[in-house]
Amino acid sequence: MIEFRDVGKRFADGTVGLESLSLTAREGEITVLVGPSGCGKTTSLRTVNRMVEPTSGSVHLAGQDVAEADPALLRRGIGYVIQQAGLFPHRRVIDNVATVPVLQGLPRREARARAAEVLERVGLDGAMAQRWPAQLSGGQQQRVGVARALAGDAPVLLMDEPFSAVDPVVRVELQDELLRLQADLGKTILFVTHDIDEAIRLGDRVAVLRVGGRLAQFAPPDELLAAPVDDFVSGFVGRDRGYRRLGFVPATALRLVDLPTRADENGSSGVPGEWTVLLDGAERPAAWLGPDGARHDLGSVYVTDGADAASDGAGTLRGALDAALSSPAGRGVAVDGAGRYRGGVDTDDVLALLDRGAP
Amino acid sequence: MRAFGYEIDELVVDHVLLAVVPVLLGLVIALPLGWWAHRSRGARRVLVPLSGALYTIPSLALIVFIPVLLATPILSPLNVLVTLTIYAVALLVRSVAEALDSVSDTVTTAAVAVGYRPTGLLLGVQLPLAVPVLTAGVRVASVTTFSMVTVGALVGVQSLGTLMTDGFQQDYTAMVVTGIVGSIALAFVFDALWLGLGRSLTPWSRARAGV
Numbered sequence: 001m002i003e004f005r006d007v008g009k010r011f012a013d014g015t016v017g018l019e020s021l022s023l024t025a026r027e028g029e030i031t032v033l034v035g036p037s038g039c040g041k042t043t044s045l046r047t048v049n050r051m052v053e054p055t056s057g058s059v060h061l062a063g064q065d066v067a068e069a070d071p072a073l074l075r076r077g078i079g080y081v082i083q084q085a086g087l088f089p090h091r092r093v094i095d096n097v098a099t100v101p102v103l104q105g106l107p108r109r110e111a112r113a114r115a116a117e118v119l120e121r122v123g124l125d126g127a128m129a130q131r132w133p134a135q136l137s138g139g140q141q142q143r144v145g146v147a148r149a150l151a152g153d154a155p156v157l158l159m160d161e162p163f164s165a166v167d168p169v170v171r172v173e174l175q176d177e178l179l180r181l182q183a184d185l186g187k188t189i190l191f192v193t194h195d196i197d198e199a200i201r202l203g204d205r206v207a208v209l210r211v212g213g214r215l216a217q218f219a220p221p222d223e224l225l226a227a228p229v230d231d232f233v234s235g236f237v238g239r240d241r242g243y244r245r246l247g248f249v250p251a252t253a254l255r256l257v258d259l260p261t262r263a264d265e266n267g268s269s270g271v272p273g274e275w276t277v278l279l280d281g282a283e284r285p286a287a288w289l290g291p292d293g294a295r296h297d298l299g300s301v302y303v304t305d306g307a308d309a310a311s312d313g314a315g316t317l318r319g320a321l322d323a324a325l326s327s328p329a330g331r332g333v334a335v336d337g338a339g340r341y342r343g344g345v346d347t348d349d350v351l352a353l354l355d356r357g358a359p
Numbered sequence: 360m361r362a363f364g365y366e367i368d369e370l371v372v373d374h375v376l377l378a379v380v381p382v383l384l385g386l387v388i389a390l391p392l393g394w395w396a397h398r399s400r401g402a403r404r405v406l407v408p409l410s411g412a413l414y415t416i417p418s419l420a421l422i423v424f425i426p427v428l429l430a431t432p433i434l435s436p437l438n439v440l441v442t443l444t445i446y447a448v449a450l451l452v453r454s455v456a457e458a459l460d461s462v463s464d465t466v467t468t469a470a471v472a473v474g475y476r477p478t479g480l481l482l483g484v485q486l487p488l489a490v491p492v493l494t495a496g497v498r499v500a501s502v503t504t505f506s507m508v509t510v511g512a513l514v515g516v517q518s519l520g521t522l523m524t525d526g527f528q529q530d531y532t533a534m535v536v537t538g539i540v541g542s543i544a545l546a547f548v549f550d551a552l553w554l555g556l557g558r559s560l561t562p563w564s565r566a567r568a569g570v
Contacts (some may be wrong), residue, residue, distance in 0.1 A: 051472060080469070086472075088469070132562075199570060
């Protein structure tokens with residue numbers, strides 16, 4: 001647990017970095033600090049490992065005031081991921097990751113064994129271990145940065161805009177990776193970003209900060225989307241928030257409908273006059289067959305269980321609506337976590353659910 | 360090897376010692392000063408111009424003045440050694456500061472964040488990464504020192520410069536040329552050694568994607 005108690009920071013030149021921040025990042029959760037530049041999010045992050053000393057208030061880590069800890073020892077017990085990875089260019093990947101175990105006093109051989117384990121955990125194979133950081137792509141460097149932060153086995157991770165320097169596709173991969181790791185590891189993570197979509201995707205709770213480190217709202221992401229407290233937050237959360245919020249609403253009351261299906265074989269014909277789903281050998285939908293006998297793209301599918309991180313059992317209303325709207329047939333295709341055909345999603349059913357105020 | 364009435368081997372060894380020792384000593388003295396200048400804006404404003412100003416003192420004046428200061432015999436090679444060390448420091452303080460400046464902030468921030476203390480940070484991260492820029496500075500200091508050693512011959516301290524002073528007096532061109540070519544050649548050899556040392560310390564700097 002990380003606790004900010006009335007933390008203020010006035011810099012030597014008189015600028016106010018933080019006015020008075022009070023906030024608790026809960027054990028085992030991802031707490032995201034988000035806000036425009038100058039809102040003090042990085043400053044507040046750095047008060048946790050004493051890279052910035054507050055001028056008022058205090059920060060407590062697992063109940064201990066960090067001001068009483070030796071800064072270097074404190075930092076060795078907190079994982080830190082920096083923007084652009086901040087890898088040591090003169091050390092091979094494996095030794096970058098082994099840095100913290102070595103600082104913690106582990107013999108080099110054991111530290112490297114530990115580093116190899118962690119590298120595997122973040123999805124980097126053994127061949128990468130002997131490379132220099134300059135030989136890696138941005139996404140790979142960032143993975144190594146995460147591995148380095150995990151190698152010390154710290155219960156707390158601080159992440160300062162870790163994914164902002166990579167391209168959008170890789171960023172989503174890295175975000176998924178983090179969520180997967182977090183499901184296994186259950187670290188207490190304080191994550192700083194200026195990207196509200198990233199905040200909503202990753203955060204168990206999201207703190208929106210105004211300039212000067214004033215807390216505008218601190219809430220779970222769906223609450224932030226549903227009920228922004230003021231114009232600043234709603235402006236920051238952005239457009240389409242009603243639609244985006246459907247991504248947090250499980251479609252428990254949605255009944256699947258039966259659709260005509262056929263095995264996808266050479267020259268297979270559909271049910272006359274109807275839209276038919278073609279299934280491959282593993283029962284996975286492959287395409288639509290139109291009433292005219294032409295093949296059509298499937299559109300996006302509604303995933304009913306398990307595979308969607310935001311759901312437990314049912315998929316999300318956003319997934320259902322998107323499947324229905326993107327299908328050429330007027331009805332969407334539902335699949336299970338393994339991609340097998342489960343049924344159809346009727347647009348009218350989804351709209352009726354929305355109409356009943358399901359969210 | 361004997362030529363022009365001198366043991367050339369001895370002159371070469373003297374020349375090398377008089378040139379290499381001051382550069383090494385200069386580096387040892389310049390490292391903490393340069394680190395200080397790198398860390399503190401105030402220290403930099405004093406140290407860098409001050410060390411630069413040392414360079415404006417005429418070398419002959421310094422060589423003659425040092426015995427007064429240190430109470431060394433006027434003909435002692437120590438006077439040349441100290442003089443050249445002062446010049447090496449003058450050149451290297453700025454080099455060390457700039458070499459440390461060249462290390463990316465992101466990297467030093469990351470090093471502090473994982474729990475390095477200042478000494479570990481300097482020795483384990485900053486210095487190794489400063490080597491490319493530092494090598495460039497040391498090479499300049501080395502070449503300069505090799506050519507300045509010859510000035511010592513004017514006050515009777517032996518080096519390849521002795522062949523030049525004596526050659527001039529005897530109006531013996533081959534002797535003068537041997538001194539000049541020899542001291543230039545030594546400067547080149549040690550420049551290559553410094554370059555090689557710098558490269559062997561920085562295999563990472565030549566690593567590129569796909570290698």
